[in-house]
Amino acid sequence: MINDKKNEIFRQLVENKFQIYNSLFMSLPYDKMTNIGMLLPFLYEESKDGYDKALSPEEIINSFFKNHTDLESEDQKLELLFKIVQYIERQVVLFDSIEDAAFQKLHSDADSGTVLNLYERALQDHRLTDVRKKLKDFSVKIVFTAHPTQFYPNAVQRIIHDLRDAIQNDSVTNIDVLLQQLGKTPFVNKERPTPLDEAMSIMYYLRYVYYQSIGDLYKKLKETFGTDDFHLHPDIIKLGFWPGGDRDGNPFVTADVTLEVAKELRSSILKCYYGHLKNLRRRLSFRGVSEVLEDLSHQLYQAIFQKDFEISETEIIAKIDQAEYILITEHQSLFRELLDDYRDRVKIFGTHFATLDIRQDSRVHQKIVDSIYNHLFKNEEDSELSNQQKFESLLNSDNHVKPDDFEDEIVKDTLQNILNVTKIQQQNGERGMHRYIISNSDEVKDVMNVLALFKISGYQNDAIKMDIVPLFETMEGLDNAEAVMRALYQLPFYQAHLNMRGNQQYIMLGFSDGTKDGGYLKANWEIYRAKERLTAIAKEFGIKVIFFDGRGGPPARGGGKTHDFYASQGKTIANNELELTIQGQTITSVFGNKDQAKYNFEQLLTAGIENDVFENSKKDLTEKERHLIDNLAELSFEKYSELKAHPMFVPYLQEMSTLEYYGKTNIGSRPSKRGADGELKFEDLRAIPFVGSWSQLKQNVPGFYGFGTALKILKDEGRFDEVKFLYQHSDFFKTLVLNSMMSMNKTYFPLTYYMKENKKFGEFWNVLFDEFNLSKELMLELTGFKVLMQEEPLNRKSVLIREKIVLPLLSIQQYALMQIQKNPDNKAVYEKLVIRSLFGNINASRNSA
Incomplete structure (x- = not known):
């Protein structure tokens, strides 16, 4: 009854209002955009029918021009496509605003x-x-x-907030004016x-x-x-x-x-x-x-x-x-x-508002420590010293260094940043800055190097009012986490530092990079087990451990439904604080206005409290269940590792996806890959452009790949009933399955059917498609669902509407990518079209956290 009522509210307040305001939106006289709203439904129908017939995006776009326009020149056609892209971007904002306005009622x-x-x-x-x-x-x-x-952009954010309020108040006049503003705002x-x-x-x-x-x-x-x-x-x-x-x-x-x-x-x-x-x-x-x-x-x-x-x-x-x-x-x-x-x-x-964290990669720290060591101890006999001996020498040295002692900018800036910590703490309070996070933490020296940098900068031991936070994010890092922390807890210098910090240790786990490295099932299981081991060792040494999860928004970045995930953690994992990263669409879709933020903070808070207070056998895994998940995770990882090792894996992303264009979108200050320009390597890829590129292809590979194969192997062994029992009796495993199904629900392989005939990448495309079909078939059988996301009808509806809005945008993007390969001499304008189409697809990607 409750779901039926919510479905009806969603139909009235979201679906119907979108139809009403979209019709108003379609008739607005934007600059050079007259009649775009009338043409768009035709492009949608051409796309939907065309993909059902296995046509390529190029055939679909050409058919649209031929059947619904009288445009002949390439320039005219391109101008129309750019205007359609701009129009769809604004449709996404309108739908976001309508859905957000209905939040209180839902x-x-x-x-x-x-x-x-x-x-x-x-x-x-x-x-x-x-x-x-x-x-x-x-x-x-x-x-x-x-x-x-x-x-x-900030101007668009403000329109979104005002538009949501106008929709809540059913103020057609204000909505009309704001839609006009939206149409003219870049x-x-x-x-x-x-x-x-x-x-x-x-x-x-x-x-x-x-x-x-x-x-x-x-x-x-x-x-x-x-x-x-x-x-x-x-x-x-x-x-x-x-x-x-x-x-x-x-x-x-x-x-x-x-x-x-x-x-x-x-x-x-x-x-x-x-x-x-x-x-x-x-x-x-x-x-x-x-x-x-x-x-x-x-x-x-x-x-x-x-x-x-x-x-x-x-x-x-x-x-x-x-x-x-x-x-x-x-x-x-x-x-x-x-x-x-x-x-x-x-x-x-306080006077800080939010705690400003420092984060840097361990490999950068090591280069800085090497530079400082060579500066202080210019002895050729020391060239073979281990990294441990270097940080020990710096910790025990009476010498101090200053930023101006060095010419290398990264050394100077890092030392200056460390000196600035005291100033920030004085002005914003200690809560304003008290954590230094180290990416790619695989060894003891990665943590101790940071303490050595503080010590060599002139800080007395009791003046280092910073929590040093290792970030374990690769499969190797997660495997090493227990040994690293055990060794740290036994080091006298680190023991003294922890004692000064209230015997409290923050540990960050990288879901995004973990998923990129190991696939969705393996990454989540390894992080779960790493937390268990780190909880046990912290208890052994009398340390209060706090886990900080670097969860992305969508499941393909290690995210998914946060309340369900945290409510499924068992008593073997420390539950002192629930801490996670949010960004991009997670901010706007889950914490984007007062009602949503308050509601979703409650969901997180109660998830953590319920774990400790209320008994629930579905949260605690038996040895048999652990063995089964471990078995599934390993099989999944083997399949995902095969894919990563495929010679076409990186070339496919480079040539057939939008990967190369993420860095040109001007949506973030950070480069889209680590390291200098040169040959693209898998390990240098950032998780966001990596996952985003799969998302733009509507393939969402990191969110499901390997899961289907793992299920199939156990089914062939006659063990599928064991997996069904696991799904029914383990909240943790059930959450992983449902989150993976969410990824698949936002997958649309017909968009790229044309790739299966590609001489270079056809075989690779079929590998992806086969695993998707296998995963979908077996997960539906496992859950007993008839459709993906069956238990989440509102989110399913929202996803379907969004996918309908952006389908023409995806056709345009794929068309542009095909033209770049077909006609490299005229690639500049088509590259611009790819980049412009990225925005609408990125911004439409909600329902993920």
């Missing part, structure tokens, strides 16, 4: 995974005391990254955004979404679970921030940029406090209170706009406490709850 406080649902369940099971106990020592943190999976950045541009873009969400949504959720938690003797800690919901701090493979992130982003974060939260206080003073107008708050307002203003004026979190709270004392003693505590709410925000966000 979700309620009583839904599974909400705070109210958790409270009622705890009350019914007599577990309120246990929930409160868990709330004292648990938190949720989302960390914003600038990874370019979606990047609307979607493309003329230049690649800088890291500061990326940071400012995400700070928009901090100021206008998270300040309110997190404040409201904290207040809701207090009201629901608070008592006279129980008080929530303000760090229960936290934000992290990578733009401006993540220099892994991004030469444009410098020490100066990091300082500037830290300053902007501080300024942004003070502006929130200043605006909030302005509203607060309208109520708290009483003698004594008014004067204290006015003084605080002046101080905040000075801290925002005067370069040398600073104000700390402690000083702000002291003023609030002073106002509260007068309010209680002289004004009967009138509006005290408003003052409480304001103070809670200050405790939550």
Whole structure:
């Protein structure tokens, strides 16, 4: 009944409204876009019917021109295709806005995974005391990254927010005006955004979404679970921030940029406090209170706009406490709850707003350590020293180095960045920056090198107020994780450092690169097992371990439905904090407005609490179940490894996909691959362009490849009933299956049927297609579903509508790629068409987190 009701609401508020507003949209007189809206349905029908008949995109586009236009010149045809691309981009924004506007009506406080649902369940099971106990020592943190999976210019973001509000209010006049504005507003950045541009873009969400949504959720938690003797800690919901701090493979992130982003974060939260206080003073107008708050307002203003004026979190709270004392003693505590709410925000966000992390690759650190060692110890006999001996020498040295001691820019900048940590902590508070993340951590030296860099920069041991965070992301790194951490926990210097950090260790796991390296099933299982081993060893050494998951948005990047994933973790995995990265379409589709953000924060929070408080046999794996998943993961990995080793694997992506064009889209500051220009190697590929290219082909290979083969082998061995039992009794395995099915639901091989006849790549294409068909067939049999995503009708509907919107765009993109191969002399204009079509496809890719 509930699903039927939601289906009807979705039909009325999403499907019907899209039809209505799209018809309005189709008739708008955009510059040179008249009649595009009338032609688009014809291109859709040509595409849909053409692919059903196994026609190529080239045949479909040519048929469209012949049957529905009188255009003859190539220039005229290209101009029309560019206009269609622009039009579809805006259709995607319209649908996003309509779907977001319906969010409140499609979700309620009583839904599974909400705070109210958790409270009622705890009350019914007599577990309120246990929930409160868990709330004292648990938190949720989302960390914003600038990874370019979606990047609307700021002007378009603001239109989206206004359009959503207008749709919620059914204001046809405002919708009409905003659609006109949308039609005339550029979607493309003329230049690649800088890291500061990326940071400012995400700070928009901090100021206008998270300040309110997190404040409201904290207040809701207090009201629901608070008592006279129980008080929530303000760090229960936290934000992290990578733009401006993540220099892994991004030469444009410098020490100066990091300082500037830290300053902007501080300024942004003070502006929130200043605006909030302005509203607060309208109520708290009483003698004594008014004067204290006015003084605080002046101080905040000075801290925002005067370069040398600073104000700390402690000083702000002291003023609030002073106002509260007068309010209680002289004004009967009138509006005290408003003052409480304001103070809670200050405790939550401090003067940092979000924690700015530093990240760099371990290989870069090693080169820097080598340079510093050679500078300090110019002894040829030491040339054969091990990496361990080098970091030990630096840790024990009384010498210090300065950035200007070196000519190499990466050495200078890294040392300057380390020196700046103290300055950032002084201005933003220690919560403003306290983590240094090391990509590709495979060895002990990868962690110790960072501590050596702090020590050689002049930091005393007790002044290194930073958590050093290894990031294990490849299959090799995950295999080594236990040995690395055991060795670190036994090193006296590291033991002393951990003791100073409260015996707390952050460990990051790379789902995106793990999936790229090992395939979806293998990566998720290896990360699960690595967490179990790392939990056990941390317990052995008395360390509180906190796992930080580098999850991408879609399953092909190691993502998928986050609540289901975290609710499926068993008791063998430490559950001290739930922390994950979000970016691009995950920000806008899951945390993009106040209602969505609040709801999805609740989902994460309750997922973590439920794991500890409520018994559920489906979360704990038996030895037999473990053996079975291990068996499936290995078989899947073997199949995926065969694919990676195929001689056509990288050439196929280079020549037949959009991989080469990701770096030209100007949607992110970071290059699309590690390393210098030269021959493209699999290991140098970034996970986002890698997965994005499969997505643009509508093949989504990393999200399912190998899963079908693994199931088929066990079925042939007569063990399929065991797998069915596993699916029915393991939440973890079920989540992996459903997430993989989500990837397949967004797959459309008819788009590339023409490739099976390609002399160079036909055989490789058929390998992909066969595995897709096998995976789909066996997963439907395993689940008993008739269609993919059968248990998620709303998301399934949303995906189908989006796929319908972008199908003409995909036809245009594939047509352009075919023309590039066919006519290299005229490739420039078709390359531009490929790049322009990337945006609509990227931005339409939601329903993934």
